[in-house]
Structures are given as structure tokens and as C-alpha cells.
Amino acid sequence: MNGLVWKLLRKNISGAQVATYFIALLCGVAMVMLALQFRHDASQWLNPEANTPREFITVSKIVDRSGFNDNSFSVEEIDHLRREAWTDSVAPYISGDFSVMLSMNLGGQISTSMFLEAVPDFFLDTIPDGWSCSPDTRTVPLIIPRDYLTLYNYGFASSRSLPRLSESTLSRLPIRLTLSGNGRSREYDARIVGFSSRINSVIAPEEFVIMANRVYGQPGDNRPTRLIIRTYADSDRINRYLSENHLERSGEGTDTSVLSNAVKLLTTILIAIGSAIILLSVIIQILCLYLLVEKNRRTTDRLILLGYSPASLRRYYLLFILLSNLLTLMTASLLTPAVATLWRSMIPSAQFTPTPYIAGALIIIVLTLPVFPMLRSSIK
Amino acid sequence: MNTITLRKLLPEVFADERDSHANGNVWLTELTFRRGQRYMLHAESGAGKSSLCAFIYGLRTDYSGELIFDSTPVSTLSPANWSEIRTRHLAFVPQNLSLFPEMTVIENIMLKNRMTDCRTDGEITQMLQTAGIADKRNTPAALLSLGQQQRVAIIRALCQPMDFLILDEPVSHLDEANNLIMAQMIDSALRQNGAGLIATSVGNPLLITPITPLTL
Structure with missing residues (x-):
């Protein structure tokens, strides 16, 4: 130059x-x-961490207009889900196939029919102290959705001028569960040991529900209606799959699509x-x-x-x-x-x-x- | 490059008057300029002297016939070939001098010398002193007289190795004394390079000897 x-x-x-x-x-x-x-x-x-499973979602079949369609998942359907690239772990909710009557003393005796479900501990967001159960147990630990407590405190209690309950207060409340079915009935003490933001159901330890189904449940094919899945963060693929298979989701997974x-x-x-x-x-x-x-x-x-x-x-x-x-x-x-x-x-x-x-x-x-x-x- | 051969060369502008241009030594003949020889083309204005210089230097191609360097027709030369020829084989002072008016005398000369790396700073200073324009070294060319510009253009042309030096009316604005000084400088460069000279004149010829006169 x-x-x-x-x-x-x-x-x-x-x-x-x-x-x-x-x-x-x-x-x-x-x-x-x-x-x-x-x-x-x-x-x-x-x-974030698109290659690391991080979200837990609960999927169920969409209820049709009649409300009587078969909402249960077959073994093949569960296997199919397990083979999807966006699923890491899939487990069915184990439904209690028996009647449950809950009673507790909140100044006056209240009792209500309810249900119990279980999921493997792996899918729980927290495993609280006392979350264990043996076959001869007399006290059943329970986990309830944190939303229930919120609903009670800010919906029901406010409108009825009832005292609000903290998590620790609720944990100390004595509860009695009466399980019946299959011609048998038995009372159990129960205690709320934890609150879940992930699972929108009343959860008892898996071993307890399996045992109770065996004792109080109807023998036969008890197919799950809800599945809990740990997923890879891929909203697009998840939404596409759910839509194509007429499924709906709930849980902590965020729909970022x-x-x-x-x-x-x-x-x-x-x-x-x-x-x-x-x-x-x-x-x-x-x-x-x-x-x-x-x-x-x-x-x-x-x-x-x-x-x-x-x-x-x-x-x-x-x-x-x-x-x-x-x-x-x-x-x-x-x-x-x-x-x-x-x-x-x-x-x-x-x-x-x-x-x-x-x-x-x-x-x-x-x-x-x-x-x-x-x-x-x-x-x- | 040892020879420049003109074979039945004629500017296109003379195509309709071939007969009137057939009597000279250059047009429509076979003429060979040889390295080491010196040629002076005499002719009146409009006879094609500058055209011939431009043809040989590759600036124009509006002619019929053939122009051959040694055995190579110039029509086969690429732009890169021409660049090499103009840097190493043919030196040229056009009639319009083609200086850069906004650049100083030394810048005009160095534009050539930096490309060829032919002369030292001392040699260039000596040439400027010999030509009597050393004091104009840092003066823009636009501010020089035509005679001074001609001397700058000649010095610039001599700042390269050469087989032929082509000068188109190079001393038309020089007095006899300066003509002789420049002729000596040119003679020295020609001898140094063993080069040939093709010069044109319309009345004030370069005073260099010996030289072969040709008419167009």
C-alpha cells in the first residue's frame, strides 16, 4: 500500500x-x-436447563359432555407416554378404591366424605417428617394441597367469621379417618404432615393406599385416571401431544409456549x-x-x-x-x-x-x- | 523487450484518407523500433504523433494493423501485463504530462519511484538540482510553469527501469539551455538502461544525438 x-x-x-x-x-x-x-x-x-427434567405435571383425559366417558389410562397409553421424548418419569395416581369419612373437631364436630390418593414419593415436592407408614399403623400421615388451606382461609373462613388456620395449626388438628368397603370398616387417626403445591389431591403414603385397596377395595382392574409426569421443559411439544391425545394438564409446569x-x-x-x-x-x-x-x-x-x-x-x-x-x-x-x-x-x-x-x-x-x-x- | 514493430498500422481516424498517409515512414508500413536506437518523429500537428505514443503505451486501441512487442501482439496483453510493461519496460511522458496538480513535485515523482524502487532519494534530489527545480521540491505541481512541469514529468519517467522511453513533445516549453540539460539527463538514463528512445516533435525537438529522424 x-x-x-x-x-x-x-x-x-x-x-x-x-x-x-x-x-x-x-x-x-x-x-x-x-x-x-x-x-x-x-x-x-x-x-432453563432444557436438557434437564424439571417440571411436574398431572395429566388426565378431558371429560366429555356426557361425563361418562372412560377417563382411565391403559397400560399401553402409559407406555406410549413413557416413550415420549419430553417425559422423564411417569407414574399413575393410585386412587383409593374405598369410602373414606373424615371427621375432626373444630370447636364442633365436622365430618365429610372424601377420598385418598397416592403417588410414589419421588414425585412429591417435599417429603415431610413422619411421612411413613407400616402395615399395622394407627396414624396415617396426609399431605393436602396448599390451595385447600388458602381456599379455607380466604374463602370459607372469611365469609363465615371463622378463625383462619396456619399450616402448623392444621398439622396439630386431630383427624379421624373411617375407611370402609368390601364389607369391612376401620377407624384411623390421621395427621396433616405437609402441604403440596405440586399435587392437587389428598395424598397418603403409597404403601398405605395399596394396603387399604387390598383390604377395603373392590377386587378387579383398577385403572388410573390421572398420571403424574416429570417432564423436560418443552412446552410446545407437551402441548402438541396433549392436544393430539385429548389430554389436559395441571400442576406446577408453566405453559411458556x-x-x-x-x-x-x-x-x-x-x-x-x-x-x-x-x-x-x-x-x-x-x-x-x-x-x-x-x-x-x-x-x-x-x-x-x-x-x-x-x-x-x-x-x-x-x-x-x-x-x-x-x-x-x-x-x-x-x-x-x-x-x-x-x-x-x-x-x-x-x-x-x-x-x-x-x-x-x-x-x-x-x-x-x-x-x-x-x-x-x-x-x- | 527488444523491438516494437508496427505492421501496417493506421489510426482509425485516418481510415478514409489512407493514400495521404502512405508516404511517410510510419503509417501503413512495417517499422521496427529497436532497443538501444533513438528515433525522432517529426510531423505537423494532427499527423498522429500523440496517437502513436498512446498506441504503443497501450492507452488507445483505435487503429488498424498490428502492433507487436518482440513477437507478442499487444492485443493479447492483459491489464496485469500492461502494468508490468509500464513499470519495467516502457517509460512514457505524455504530451499532457499527467501530473497530479494537487501533489507536490516530490510526491509526483515518488508515486512512480515507490512502485519501481528504482532511484534513491539522493539520486532524485540530484536530478531535481540538475533540472534546476530543486527549490520546487515541495511545491504543488499546479503552481509550476509548463516548462517546470515538463521537467518534473521527465524526471518521473526516468524513475523506472526501461527498454524504451517514449517522449511526446517533452521539451515544447523549454528553452535551449534547459532542453540540453534534460537531453543529457535522458541520454544518461538511456545508456544506463541500454534503452531505445521514441520522441516526437512539432518544432522544438529534444536536443539529443545521435537520433534517427522519421516522418509520419
């Missing part, structure tokens, strides 16, 4: 044109890079706008370069007359464009993480991804490519 040649060729460079091109390209590239960064970070937020789709749509729009700006800046680039080459035509001809090859003169323009584009890429690469801090403080799990930077580099390479034929046809 000859400094004197560059001195000749640069005299017609318009600062305003270069600034316009630089700013336009920077806006476009930064917008695309930020959109990709946001999409990546948001997906980590919406689906709508938000996820909104993020995808938003970032796609941003990428489209950014791409349009980049396209416009490429047009500005080519026009500015063409104008510069034409303004330098007389100088270029004289340099060629001196012995400079057209290819060597093209290199000056090319280097100028490459440096300008590289500066744009570097600025956009600095801007991206700086702007991303605005939302990254809310997503501490967000990890580095090279995708925006690779995309930015590819954009710069692709938009530099048209410069080669343009210069080749203009300086020869």
Missing part, C-alpha cells in the same frame, strides 16, 4: 456519506445481533427490520462507492498510466470498505452485550452464545461480497 496513492484516492471521500452508511449499517447489524441475543436469552429464561412464540415473533420482526436496514445500507454502500470511483476516474486513469495495475487500485477501495465494515461489526459487537445488560439482570441464568456475533460477521462478509464485482467492472 502506497500512502501517496491513498492520499489521491481519499480526497473525494465524503464524510457525510460514509457516516450515513456507517450509521445505517450499524443500526441494521446491531438490531439483528440484539434480536438474536434476546431470543437466546429469553429462551434460556423460558426454558405463548410467551415463547411471542418472543420468537418479536425477534423475527426485529430481524426482518434489521435486514431491511442492512439491505438499504448495502445500496448506500454501492452507490457511495460508485460515486467515489467516478469522482476518482481521472486520478485512477493517471495512476494506471504510471503503471499501477487496476487490481492494486481496487485493493485501496476494498480495504476502505472492509475496514469500515469491520469497524461497524466491532461497534455492534460492543453494543450487543452492553444493551443486553438491560434484560440480562433479570435472567441470571443467561449464558454466552456466539450466535449473534457469528451472524454479524456473516452479514458483514455477505454485504462486502457485491463490492468485488462492482469494483472489477468500474476499475479496469
Whole structure:
């Protein structure tokens, strides 16, 4: 590179044109890079640890209008679910196939019919102290949904001027369960030992319900109607499967598919706008370069007359464009993480991804490519 | 490059008046310029002197006939070939001099010399002193007289290795004393390179000897 040649060729460079091109390209590239960064970070937020099972959902068959359709799951259906990529562990709720009468003293004796269910301990969100049961047990530990207590405190108790109950108070309440069926009946003491946010049922230890079914239940095929599943966070696939198989879900799993789709749509729009700006800046680039080459035509001809090859003169323009584009890429690469801090403080799990930077580099390479034929046809 | 051969060459602009251009030594004949020889083309204005220089230097191709460097027709040369030829084999001072008016004298010369790496700074300073324009070293070319510009253009052309030096009315604005000084400088460069000379004149010829006169 000859400094004197560059001195000749640069005299017609318009600062305003270069600034316009630089700013336009920077806006476009930064917008695309930020959109990709946001999409990546948001997906980590919406689906953290996508490869680690983390959510527990309860699925059941949708009840039809008649209310008498068969809502139970067959062994094949459960196996089919187990083979799905989004399931990690699947277990049926074990329903108590017997009558349960609960009575307790809250200033006055209350009693109500109820039911018992069980799930393997693995699926419980907490395993409280005293959560064990032997065949000759007299006291049955129970876990009830935390929502029940909330409903009582803020719905029933408030409207009836009854005292509100804390979890510890409720845990101390003496409860009596009367199990009957199959021509037999027996009373048990019971105690609420825990509250679950995950399982929306009254849960007793699995061994107890199995034993009680054997003693008080009707012999025969007792197929489950609800399944508890530990899933991989993949809302789209889960929702698709449930919809195709007429199932519905409940539980702690968060349905992030709508938000996820909104993020995808938003970032796609941003990428489209950014791409349009980049396209416009490429047009500005080519026009500015063409104008510069034409303004330098007389100088270029004289340099060629001196012995400079057209290819060597093209290199000056090319280097100028490459440096300008590289500066744009570097600025956009600095801007991206700086702007991303605005939302990254809310997503501490967000990890580095090279995708925006690779995309930015590819954009710069692709938009530099048209410069080669343009210069080749203009300086020869 | 040892020879430049013109085979029935004629500018296209003379195509309708072939007969009137068939009597000279150059057009529509077979003429070979040889390395080491010196040629002076005399003709009145409009006879095609500058056109011939431009044809040989590859700036124009609006002619009929053939132009051959050694055994290579110039029509087969690529832009890269021409760049090599203009850097190593053919030196040229066009009639319009083609200086860069906004650049200083030394910058104009260094534009050539940095490409060829032919002359040292000391040699260039010596040439400027010999030509009597050392004090104009840092003056923009636009501010020089035509005679001074001609001397700068000649020095620039001599800053390269060469087989032939082509000078298109190089001293038209020089007095006899400066003509002789530049002729000596050119003679020295030609001997140093063993190069040939093709010069044109329309009345104030370069005072260099010996030289073979040709008419167009």
C-alpha cells in the first residue's frame, strides 16, 4: 500500500456519506445481533436447563359432555407416554378404591366424605417428617394441597367469621379417618404432615393406599385416571401431544409456549427490520462507492498510466470498505452485550452464545461480497 | 523487450484518407523500433504523433494493423501485463504530462519511484538540482510553469527501469539551455538502461544525438 496513492484516492471521500452508511449499517447489524441475543436469552429464561427434567405435571383425559366417558389410562397409553421424548418419569395416581369419612373437631364436630390418593414419593415436592407408614399403623400421615388451606382461609373462613388456620395449626388438628368397603370398616387417626403445591389431591403414603385397596377395595382392574409426569421443559411439544391425545394438564409446569412464540415473533420482526436496514445500507454502500470511483476516474486513469495495475487500485477501495465494515461489526459487537445488560439482570441464568456475533460477521462478509464485482467492472 | 514493430498500422481516424498517409515512414508500413536506437518523429500537428505514443503505451486501441512487442501482439496483453510493461519496460511522458496538480513535485515523482524502487532519494534530489527545480521540491505541481512541469514529468519517467522511453513533445516549453540539460539527463538514463528512445516533435525537438529522424 502506497500512502501517496491513498492520499489521491481519499480526497473525494465524503464524510457525510460514509457516516450515513456507517450509521445505517450499524443500526441494521446491531438490531439483528440484539434480536438474536434476546431470543437466546429469553429462551434460556423460558426454558432453563432444557436438557434437564424439571417440571411436574398431572395429566388426565378431558371429560366429555356426557361425563361418562372412560377417563382411565391403559397400560399401553402409559407406555406410549413413557416413550415420549419430553417425559422423564411417569407414574399413575393410585386412587383409593374405598369410602373414606373424615371427621375432626373444630370447636364442633365436622365430618365429610372424601377420598385418598397416592403417588410414589419421588414425585412429591417435599417429603415431610413422619411421612411413613407400616402395615399395622394407627396414624396415617396426609399431605393436602396448599390451595385447600388458602381456599379455607380466604374463602370459607372469611365469609363465615371463622378463625383462619396456619399450616402448623392444621398439622396439630386431630383427624379421624373411617375407611370402609368390601364389607369391612376401620377407624384411623390421621395427621396433616405437609402441604403440596405440586399435587392437587389428598395424598397418603403409597404403601398405605395399596394396603387399604387390598383390604377395603373392590377386587378387579383398577385403572388410573390421572398420571403424574416429570417432564423436560418443552412446552410446545407437551402441548402438541396433549392436544393430539385429548389430554389436559395441571400442576406446577408453566405453559411458556405463548410467551415463547411471542418472543420468537418479536425477534423475527426485529430481524426482518434489521435486514431491511442492512439491505438499504448495502445500496448506500454501492452507490457511495460508485460515486467515489467516478469522482476518482481521472486520478485512477493517471495512476494506471504510471503503471499501477487496476487490481492494486481496487485493493485501496476494498480495504476502505472492509475496514469500515469491520469497524461497524466491532461497534455492534460492543453494543450487543452492553444493551443486553438491560434484560440480562433479570435472567441470571443467561449464558454466552456466539450466535449473534457469528451472524454479524456473516452479514458483514455477505454485504462486502457485491463490492468485488462492482469494483472489477468500474476499475479496469 | 527488444523491438516494437508496427505492421501496417493506421489510426482509425485516418481510415478514409489512407493514400495521404502512405508516404511517410510510419503509417501503413512495417517499422521496427529497436532497443538501444533513438528515433525522432517529426510531423505537423494532427499527423498522429500523440496517437502513436498512446498506441504503443497501450492507452488507445483505435487503429488498424498490428502492433507487436518482440513477437507478442499487444492485443493479447492483459491489464496485469500492461502494468508490468509500464513499470519495467516502457517509460512514457505524455504530451499532457499527467501530473497530479494537487501533489507536490516530490510526491509526483515518488508515486512512480515507490512502485519501481528504482532511484534513491539522493539520486532524485540530484536530478531535481540538475533540472534546476530543486527549490520546487515541495511545491504543488499546479503552481509550476509548463516548462517546470515538463521537467518534473521527465524526471518521473526516468524513475523506472526501461527498454524504451517514449517522449511526446517533452521539451515544447523549454528553452535551449534547459532542453540540453534534460537531453543529457535522458541520454544518461538511456545508456544506463541500454534503452531505445521514441520522441516526437512539432518544432522544438529534444536536443539529443545521435537520433534517427522519421516522418509520419
